[in-house]
Amino acid sequence: MARLIGKKTQVEDVKKLTGPEKAAVLLLALGEDHSGLWKQLDEDEIKEISQAMAGLGTVTAQVVEDVLVEFVAGMSGSGSVMGSFEQTQKLLAAFMPADRVEGLMEEIRGPAGRTMWDKLGNVNEAVLANYLKNEYPQTVAVILSKVKPEHAARVMTALPEDFALECVQRMLRMEPVQREILDKIEQTLRTEFMSNLARTSKRDSHEMMADIFNSFDRQTEARFIGALEERNRESAERIRALMFVFEDLSKLDPGGVQTLLRAVEKDQLGLALKGASEALREMFFSNMSERASKIMREDMEAMGPVRLKDVDAAQMAMVQAAKDLAAKGEIMLAGAGGADDELIY
Incomplete structure (x- = not known):
C-alpha cells in the first residue's frame, strides 16, 4: 500500500519502496516522452501507481539509480525526481481523457479506502451527516447499512433527530438492495460527494498551513514563505492570502x-x-x-x-x-x- 497521500518525505533507501512506488519512480524518471507506457496498464494498475506517485515525495538520485540501473548515465546528472499531485495529473493527461484524469485525481485526494464504503468510513461524521441530511431517508438507510456500525452510529447522532429516526425505520424495513440501485448510489456518492470532498480537502491543506504559518514569529514566517515561493509560488500565494495576521x-x-x-x-x-x-x-x-x-x-x-x-x-x-x-x-x-x-x- 502506498504511503499516505500528502505525507511528503525523502526516500533514501530503495528497500523501503513498494512495487507500485518503484514503478512510479520509473515513470517519473522517463517523463512525458514515454507516457505511452501507461497505455499498457489496466485501470486498477494506473490507480495504484498514481496513488503511489502522488504520495511519493522526493526520491534521492541514488535511489533513482538503484531502481533504474540501465538509466544511471542519464539520471545521474539530473538528480532527484519529485512525485506530486500536479506531476501525476500532468503525466496522466498525456494519454487519458480529461474527465477520467480529474475523476482519478479526485479519488486519490479523497479519503483512503479501496471501496466506496471504506472511503465513507474515513469521512468525518459531521461532514457526512451534513451531506446525507439532504438525501432521501431510503437512500441514507442504504448508505448507513453499508458502513461500519460504529461510524453509522456517529453519523446518526449528527443528523437531525426526526430525520435520523425516519432512517432507522427505513433500515428496519429494508430488503436486499438490487445491484443496479447500489451501483447508482455509489456513482452518485463518487460524483457529487467525494469529488467535492476532495476539492475541499485540497483547499483545507492550504488553510491548515496558513494556520501553522500564523503561529510562526515574523522571521520564521518570512523564511518559510520565501523558501516556499522559490519552490511553489502558487502555494505560497494561496497560503499568504489565507493567513489572518x-x-x-x-x-x-x-x-x-x-x-x-x-x-x-x-x-x-x-x-x-x-x-x-x-x-x-x-x-x-x-x-x-x-x-x-x-x-x-x-x-x-x-x-x-x-x-x-x-x-x-x-x-x-x-x-x-x-x-x-x-x-x-x-x-x-x-x-x-x-x-x-x-x-x-
Missing part, C-alpha cells in the same frame, strides 16, 4: 473591536500595539473611552524598548483570541484575501 484586525467593525478589547489583557494589548501600524493603534484607541485610551498610551510609553519576539507573541495571542471569538459567533472576521473579503454595512 494582526494587521487584519483593522477589518473588524466597532462592535467587534470592543468585544476583542474585553477579551484581551491590558498589558498584552499594550505590548501588541507597540508593534502595530499607527492606523491600527488609532482604531483601537478610538474604541476605548478617553480615559482608558490615555492610560494605555501612557503605559505603552512607560514600557520603553520591547523585544520583537514579545510583541509577536502578544499579537499572535490577540489574533488567536479574535479567532476564538469568531468561532463562537461573537465577532465577524474578514479574511486577508483583499477587497472581496471586506465587510459591507
Whole structure:
C-alpha cells in the first residue's frame, strides 16, 4: 500500500519502496516522452501507481539509480525526481481523457479506502451527516447499512433527530438492495460527494498551513514563505492570502473591536500595539473611552524598548483570541484575501 497521500518525505533507501512506488519512480524518471507506457496498464494498475506517485515525495538520485540501473548515465546528472499531485495529473493527461484524469485525481485526494464504503468510513461524521441530511431517508438507510456500525452510529447522532429516526425505520424495513440501485448510489456518492470532498480537502491543506504559518514569529514566517515561493509560488500565494495576521484586525467593525478589547489583557494589548501600524493603534484607541485610551498610551510609553519576539507573541495571542471569538459567533472576521473579503454595512 502506498504511503499516505500528502505525507511528503525523502526516500533514501530503495528497500523501503513498494512495487507500485518503484514503478512510479520509473515513470517519473522517463517523463512525458514515454507516457505511452501507461497505455499498457489496466485501470486498477494506473490507480495504484498514481496513488503511489502522488504520495511519493522526493526520491534521492541514488535511489533513482538503484531502481533504474540501465538509466544511471542519464539520471545521474539530473538528480532527484519529485512525485506530486500536479506531476501525476500532468503525466496522466498525456494519454487519458480529461474527465477520467480529474475523476482519478479526485479519488486519490479523497479519503483512503479501496471501496466506496471504506472511503465513507474515513469521512468525518459531521461532514457526512451534513451531506446525507439532504438525501432521501431510503437512500441514507442504504448508505448507513453499508458502513461500519460504529461510524453509522456517529453519523446518526449528527443528523437531525426526526430525520435520523425516519432512517432507522427505513433500515428496519429494508430488503436486499438490487445491484443496479447500489451501483447508482455509489456513482452518485463518487460524483457529487467525494469529488467535492476532495476539492475541499485540497483547499483545507492550504488553510491548515496558513494556520501553522500564523503561529510562526515574523522571521520564521518570512523564511518559510520565501523558501516556499522559490519552490511553489502558487502555494505560497494561496497560503499568504489565507493567513489572518494582526494587521487584519483593522477589518473588524466597532462592535467587534470592543468585544476583542474585553477579551484581551491590558498589558498584552499594550505590548501588541507597540508593534502595530499607527492606523491600527488609532482604531483601537478610538474604541476605548478617553480615559482608558490615555492610560494605555501612557503605559505603552512607560514600557520603553520591547523585544520583537514579545510583541509577536502578544499579537499572535490577540489574533488567536479574535479567532476564538469568531468561532463562537461573537465577532465577524474578514479574511486577508483583499477587497472581496471586506465587510459591507
